Amino acid sequence: MTTEALPAPVQASRPAGTHASVATRTVKYGLLLLFLLLILMPAYVLFVTSFKTIGDATPSRAWNLPAEWQLDGWRRAWETLSPALVRTFSMVIPAALLSAFIGSMNGFVLSKWRFPGADLVFTLILFGMFIPYQAVMIPLVQLMQALSVPSGVPSLIVLHTIYGLPITTLIFRNYYAGVPHELIEAARVDGAGMLRTYASVMLPISMPAFVVVLMWQFTSAWNDYLFALFFSNSRNGPVTISLNFLASGQLQDYSASMAGALIASVPTLVVYILLGRYFVGGLMAGSVKG
Amino acid sequence: MRATHKSLAMGLAALSLLAVSACGGEDGGTGGGGETQEVEVFTWWAEGSEKEGLDALVEVFTSQNPDFEFVNGAVAGGAGSDAKNVLASRLQTNDPPATFQAHAGAELTDYIEAGQIEGLSAMYEEKGWNELFPEGLLERLEQDGEIYSVPSNIHRANxxxxxxxxxxxxxxxxxxxxxxxxxxxxxxxxxxxxxxxxxxxxxxxxxxxxxxxxxxxxxxxxxxxxxxxxxxxxxxxxxxxxxxxxxxxxxxxxxxxxxxxxxxxxxxxxxxxxxxxxxxxxxxxxxxxxxxxxxxxxxxxxxxxxxxxxxFLADSFTMPVGSPNGEGTEAWLDTVASAEGQEAFNKAKGSIPANIEAETADFGPYQQTAIESWANDEIVSSxxxxxxxxxxxxxxxxxxxxxxxxxxxxxxxxxxxxxxxxxxxxx
Amino acid sequence: MSSTVPASATTPDAPHTPAKSRKSPGRRPSRSWAAPLLLISPTLLVLGVFVYGLIAANLNTSFQDRHTRAESQGYVWFENYAALFSDDTFMYSLRNLLLYTGAFLLGTLVLGFLWAWLLEKGVRGESLFRAVYLFPMAVSFIASGVVWRWLLNNAEGDRSSGLNRLFGDLGLTWLQNPWWTHERWGIVAIAVPAIWQLSGYVMALFLAGFRGIPEELREAGRMDGCNEWQLYRHVLFPQLSPVALSAIIIIGHMSLKVFDLIMAIAGQTNYTTQVPATQMWVEFTRGDYAKSAAIGTVLLVIVAVLIVPYLVATYRQERRR
Known part of the structure; x- marks a missing residue:
């Protein structure tokens, strides 16, 4: 906090700043590196422990490098988690696509083809994004039973799609709000109806918003634990459930748990690495919002 | 025009998918042995000696019932607390395993009250199990005149x-x-x-x-x-x-x-x-x-x-209401009750058999002391x-x-x- | 992150919306309202049922005498709530929730702001720093809980491990502490991993805020003779208050729902890390549906206190457009 708080000498011209800025920059980079290390610390422990033998992987030796690098932990974790990974993909992908498409249509309507009370409707939809799901969980369990949605992947697809709608609607609405009305009008003049306008004008320019929305939905459904806990189990549920059972088992198999945590995080990390630029870029340019 | 149709179709497809997944649940559970020959046994014996015991029991089961396929529904976690949560949610959602492990005694009350497990007294009668277990144990298993589970082993807590x-x-x-x-x-x-x-x-x-x-x-x-x-x-x-x-x-x-x-x-x-x-x-x-x-x-x-x-505490197995494979459940309970099954299981797990006909001569030195106490001591419930x-x-x-x-x-x-x-x- | 909300969502309006829609023909009553209503009606129906309908159903359950898996024994109205608020453990878990939220907010805002400030003017390797600061948010609380459970091991002295071990090895024994097992401050230790995960996100928000400030403002500030600190203090920081508000809303509402992290690190029975969400789960698993539903409603009210004013403000703003 103190680096820039030093009253810098007259800021008017470059030369005065040089020696102060050398000090400032040193402190600045020092801090950045320090935080970098702090952030990476848990990742380091995860990484090295996952390669340790069972005896070597104890909390008291958390900071040491493995006495002997071996892949057994990874193999055991993979055996436990791989079926769950498949299930998680088969749950997350449809849920993300469905909620993204429905959200984009909603966003279109709410921003460009409005009806009276659209703002109120939007606000009511938005509320759904913030509710703690605990406040609907008990009747939700009963409702899903009444609808006889099988537990596991089908239930979770339904839930992640539905409870994803507020946020996808919001993002698309804000995105479409930035689209000039002239485009819509031009389509209208050509006699295009609402759906045609959506498909021919909006969809083609929606890619950036889809990237952001799909990324969010993918990540949040992948990382979800609450719905998974209530609506699935370790035999038909996603990887968060299996991982937690792996990690809280009685014979605490630390190397396998740590390898499992890494395995379970790979898909979302890959998404971030590949698409993070769009996300951060979108955030920074403010282009996602209206 | 084509574009309109396309997007309409897309929208409808999305919605109908939603409808299908919301209403298409009639084909039974996805997770637990939907096919008749599979017997999903739900336990919290996922590791260590408990798993070894389960493996030994499964070996006996498979040799006694070559037609059935054992499916391991084990969920790890201290004293079964995680497993019980998983089980509760599965029973809630009518997705029961073929049989599940439960501590014998008062713990079964919740399942009984919720109408989630079947009474087994008739089966005890029919199969002569009443003669296999000590009377004191059977008394502790009974709730309102009905027995709801088959004990597999006895443990000492103190x-x-x-x-x-x-x-x-x-x-x-x-x-x-x-x-x-x-x-x-x-x-x-x-x-x-x-x-x-x-x-x-x-x-x-x-x-x-x-x-x-x-x-x-x-x-x-x-x-x-x-x-x-x-x-x-x-x-x-x-x-x-x-x-x-x-x-x-x-x-x-x-x-x-x-x-x-x-x-x-x-x-x-x-x-x-x-x-x-x-x-x-x-x-x-x-x-x-x-x-x-x-x-x-x-x-x-x-x-x-x-x-x-x-x-004392005992592990036992139940017959869930709506078991996906009633015959398979019965076969499993048969194995659990049998002297052969109890010998194999308890020897590996380190507990003592509940079945009085089980042969225990080659059990370990600690187990011998427990067997003796079980026979002579005053029994209380954990x-x-x-x-x-x-x-x-x-x-x-x-x-x-x-x-x-x-x-x-x-x-x-x-x-x-x-x-x-x-x-x-x-x- | 089970419930992160993109910042874009809630960042109050950037300056480029005014007037353009004012006379836009798109705003005049369209030929038909039926089509748009039809298109959005599935969403309205589904959310009407799954959000508002279920909130009502939950409220209904919370008013009943239904403490076992058996059928309800009739209505007791506010008795369940009265019981909750006279229960020391529940009050303790509410206190924990507030403490956790305070620590989580403070930590993420301070760190996120600091990092954004450090990166703001562009540094070499910015993309590396940004990526590393941001990566923890891609990981689930369950996965990060695996390692934090270890790092926050509360043994001290000879048997210490995790962070306490590191402190010991570095000669910082005075930093060793019982972490999440401390009766009063234990819950704050749970905020440590949460801060680790979300500070990067708040940084991204602030960074976007900094970069969104027009260069002319800085120029104008310099013209007025501000030094660098004064420029920040009087010109740039005030521009960021809307970003800070969004960050508070986002982190705040996430924080009030904390559950995964506690389950992964301390488990559901641990006393010092009780929060309403974990209690709700425990009550659910033993079939006390009424109490569980009442806890859910209390959580909803707490979140609503934070969110509703914000939503109302957003709504008013939308109406003005």
């Missing part, structure tokens, strides 16, 4: 495990027996002076386990059993005295207990970091796995003050393991004990236990 080397280092005789908690506490003080952990304990449920043995030691078998049927007053002074002893014992335990499960706490004794550990006799397997020899490397004795009392009180009652006891673990307030602990008893005795 056992102290001790590392002989640590005891000698602290100037204690490993062969010494302690007549009362007070004598034992004197020994714990010596260990503390020698710089080792006197008594190792782990997370909340193991603390409940410890508390139960202390109550048993101080109140005696009869008054202890009275705690569960209302004939002993939880607010009484003798309970207060027992809780104070519990507080004293907790004062000798390791500080990192909340981070540990029972295996870690027992491991502290095995590794010579701690002198004593109170744990059920499934701990025996942990010593065996570490290649320790009974009577030389470690000793085991009843918790001081509970000699002559067998604090609360930490679901034999004495319902799951809901145990939940309240656990939260009172967990609270005590952080605030060390005996009065509050007793108030919590009294409130829990009032709440559940009336319902």
């Amino acid at each position: 056992v102290v495990w001790a590392n002989t080397a640590v005891l000698e280092e602290a100037g204690l005789d490993p062969k010494a027996s302690y007549a009362s908690l007070d004598e034992w506490i004197a020994a714990l003080e010596k260990v503390e002076a020698a710089g080792k952990i006197p008594l190792s304990v782990a997370t909340d449920w193991t603390q409940v386990h410890l508390l139960e043995t202390v109550l048993l030691a101080d109140l005696g078998a009869e008054a202890y059993s009275g705690l569960w049927d209302g004939s002993t007053d939880w607010a009484g002074e003798d309970v207060t005295a027992a809780l104070e002893d519990y507080q004293t014992l907790m004062g000798f335990t390791n500080t990192d207990r909340q981070s540990l499960d029972w295996q870690d706490a027992t491991q502290l004794v095995i590794d010579g970091e701690a002198a004593f550990n109170v744990m059920g006799d499934w701990a025996e397997a942990a010593f065996a796995t570490s290649e320790k020899t009974y009577d030389t490397d470690y000793v085991a004795f009843p918790v001081p003050g509970t000699d002559g009392v067998f604090d 609360v930490a393991h679901g034999a004495a009180a319902s799951v809901s009652w145990l939940t309240d006891i656990t939260s009172a004990v967990a609270k005590f673990g952080s605030n060390d307030d005996v009065t509050e602990l007793q108030e919590g236990l009294v409130a829990a008893a009032e709440k559940h005795a009336s319902s």
Whole structure:
């Protein structure tokens, strides 16, 4: 906090700043590196422990490098988690696509083809994004039973799609709000109806918003634990459930748990690495919002 | 025009998909053995000796029933707490396994009340199981005149495990027996002076386990059993005295207990970091796995003050209502009840058979002592393991004990236990 | 992150919306309202049921005498709530929730702001720093809980491990502490991993905020003779208050729902890390549906206190457009 708080000498011209800025920059980079290390610390422990033998992987030796690098932990974790990974993909992908498409249509309507009370409707939809799901969980369990949605992947697809709608609607609405009305009008003049306008004008320019929305939905459904806990189990549920059972088992198999945590995080990390630029870029340019 | 259709189709497809997944649940569960030949057995025996026991039992099952395919529905997690949550949600959503493990006794009450498991008395009659199990055990299995599960094994909860080397280092005789908690506490003080952990304990449920043995030691078998049927007053002074002893014992335990499960706490004794550990006799397997020899490397004795009392718990298997494979369930229960199944299972798991016809001559030295006690001792039911009180009652006891673990307030602990008893005795 | 909300969502309006829609023909009553209503009606129906309908159903359950898996024994109205608020453990868990939220907010805002400030003017390797600071948010609380459970091991002295071990090895023994097992401050230790995960996100928000400030403002500030500190203090920081508000809303509402992290690190029975969400789960698993539903409603009210004013403000703003 103190680096820039030093009253810098007259800021008017470059030369005065040089020696102060050398000090400032040193402190600045020092801090950045320090935080970098702090952030990476848990990742380091995860990484090295996952390669340790069972005896070597104890909390008291958390900071040491493995006495002997071996892949057994990874193999055991993979055996436990791989079926769950498949299930998680088969749950997350449809849920993300469905909620993204429905959200984009909603966003279109709410921003460009409005009806009276659209703002109120939007606000009511938005509320759904913030509710703690605990406040609907008990009747939700009963409702899903009444609808006889099988537990596991089908239930979770339904839930992640539905409870994803507020946020996808919001993002698309804000995105479409930035689209000039002239485009819509031009389509209208050509006699295009609402759906045609959506498909021919909006969809083609929606890619950036889809990237952001799909990324969010993918990540949040992948990382979800609450719905998974209530609506699935370790035999038909996603990887968060299996991982937690792996990690809280009685014979605490630390190397396998740590390898499992890494395995379970790979898909979302890959998404971030590949698409993070769009996300951060979108955030920074403010282009996602209206 | 084409574009309109396309997008319309897309929209409809999306919606109909939603509708399909919302209404298409008639084909039964996805997770648990939908096919008739699969028998999904739900347990929390996922690791260590418990898994070895299960594997041995499965071997017997497969040889007896070559037509059925065993499907392992094991869920790991301390004393089955995670598994029970998973099970509760599966039963709620009408997705039961073919059979599930449950502690015999009061723990079954919740499932019975919710109409989730079938009565088995007729099956007992038909298959002659009533002759296979000791009468005292059958009485404890019975609820309102009906038996709901088949016991697979018997465990003893009131056992102290001790590392002989640590005891000698602290100037204690490993062969010494302690007549009362007070004598034992004197020994714990010596260990503390020698710089080792006197008594190792782990997370909340193991603390409940410890508390139960202390109550048993101080109140005696009869008054202890009275705690569960209302004939002993939880607010009484003798309970207060027992809780104070519990507080004293907790004062000798390791500080990192909340981070540990029972295996870690027992491991502290095995590794010579701690002198004593109170744990059920499934701990025996942990010593065996570490290649320790009974009577030389470690000793085991009843918790001081509970000699002559067998604090029992039993695992058992049920027939869920709406089992996906009724025949398969029956075949599994048959194997569980059989002498052959019980021998294989218990030998590997370190427990003792519930079936009196099982051959136990080649069981280990610790198991022999347990078999003898089971035959001769007074039997009481364990609360930490679901034999004495319902799951809901145990939940309240656990939260009172967990609270005590952080605030060390005996009065509050007793108030919590009294409130829990009032709440559940009336319902 | 089970419930992160993109910042874009809630960042109050950037300056480029005014007027353009004012006279836009798109705003005049369209030929038909039926089509848009039809298109959005599935969403309205589904959310009407799954959000508002279920909130009502939950409220209904919370008013009943339904403490076992068996059928309800009739209505007791506010008795369940009265019981909750006279229960020390529940009050303790509410207190924990507030403490956790305070620590989580403070930690993420301070760190996120600091990092954004350090990166704001562009540094070499910015993309590396940004990526590393941001990566923890891609990981689930369950996965990060695996390692934090270890790092926050509460053994001290000879048997210490995790962070306490590191402190010991570095000669910082005075930093060793019982972490999440401390009766009063234990819950704050749970905020440590949460801060680790979300500070990067708040950084991204602030960074976007900094970069969104027009260069002219800085120029104008310099013209007025501000030094660098004064420029930040009087010109740039005030521009960021809307970003800070969004961060508070987002982190705040996430924080009030904390559950996964506690389950992964301390488990559901541990006393010192009780929060309403974990209690709700425990009550659910033993079939006390009424109490569980009442806890859910209390959580909803707490979140609503934070969210509703914000939603109302957003709504008003939308109306003005």
